[in-house]
Amino acid sequence: MSSFQLHQGEALSFLRTLPDASVDAIITDPPYSSGGLHTAQRQLSPTKKYVQTGTQRDYNTFSGDNRDQRSWTLWVTLWLSECLRVAKPGSPVVLFTDWRQLPSTTDAMQTAGATWRGIVPWLKPAGRPSGPGRFRNGAEYAVWGSKGDMPPRIEVGYLPGYHVESIRQSDKHHVTGKPTELMRTMVKVCSPGGVILDPFAGSGTTGVAALLEGRQFIGAELDPTNCDIAMQRLADAITQKKE
Amino acid sequence: MSSFQLHQGEALSFLRTLPDASVDAIITDPPYSSGGLHTAQRQLSPTKKYVQTGTQRDYNTFSGDNRDQRSWTLWVTLWLSECLRVAKPGSPVVLFTDWRQLPSTTDAMQTAGATWRGIVPWLKPAGRPSGPGRFRNGAEYAVWGSKGDMPPRIEVGYLPGYHVESIRQSDKHHVTGKPTELMRTMVKVCSPGGVILDPFAGSGTTGVAALLEGRQFIGAELDPTNCDIAMQRLADAITQKKE
DNA sequence: CCCTTCTATGAATCGTGCT
């Protein structure tokens, strides 16, 4: 009996409506607010930042991606604290981030009160090179931890330390969408049948993966268009699972 | 005409003897001071921390690995600042670290005055599992950047964004030794013929890789036993290169 | 239907030149 809930609205106020200790895992991919060495570059609009010249694809834009470093860290701390209130003790927490925000993400996780337990790199072999004389930046990172102690859970088993997968257009429903396979791996950190919370659902890949892996899902997404896409994909995932 | 210098002695005082702008790259693997969630655990001796129960290998211990987080960051900042004085403008800087010290390492790199440019994960497929319900921590990280601006260098070419390699006992001459193939990849960030500085040479793998790839090497190592091992391996690498 | 060839693209980065 898979089930999901998706709310259209702002993350923090949505989280405040949820009761204490009512979910089993937090897995989310917040806006990174990266994209340049300097503040000015970071404050370009998301489509400008992520879509390079000549690209024809027309993804919907998303907001919340233009904070500076300090306010970004504070903002993550705020909503993550609220997530931790909503999570049961021992719940795993997974936050996606890029190399530039990785240190701020681990700071925010710990400031919010979670125990930081590791990093799971997601490697994109087809990433674009940075330039001659430089290393490619072909990775994103899942920073993970837990709400307090995390006793061993035999029913979950041993999870991998990294994930290698290229991005496929057909599996990308959002400017920053994650591959479904990647998310299927990540949601396994939640015990089977448990409820996974994602306050930045985007096109809903976390939820789709959760349903396909036999977990429940509760999410929020601010943008109405993304919300519609996510709702459709979640409904499809339920159907697919039943078949 | 490959050449190397290796000094037996403490890193910071060694660095102070070097002239300004005399090396082309900094690549090093300092003691991580990680290994436990709490200070008390971190201050166990290195052999206790890294050698799991039942293991018969008897690596030489090394010092400088029992600092707490704040003093570790300060310590890295100090010697790295001195390295940057010794490096020519635009020189690449590469510091190895584990997941726990990654945020402190990027802080220290930037505090010392370098521009942080990325992370190159080194993935160890054979890593030990952490426990059921947890992600494996099978990665270490090379944090890299440069002394100021870093113009494109065609002669260096495009470098990879990550490296996958298991550790083989035969290629491990030190408790925390890196595989030679990994280091051969990393030293390529230095222009051919340039001088690579490593103030924590350990068993000399950075130097061996540098010589094999046609770069020069200058290093320091505190421990006399490690220093002897490194000296022998460097001499062998020179011979091997000539053949 | 399978294999080969070709084309499109990516949470990018830098240097240049204009305002």
Added chain:
DNA sequence: CAGCACGATTCATAGAAGG
């Protein structure tokens, strides 16, 4: 001079097109 817009660059991979 500082700030910002724009073009050039790169290659592994997916996916389409062709044989």
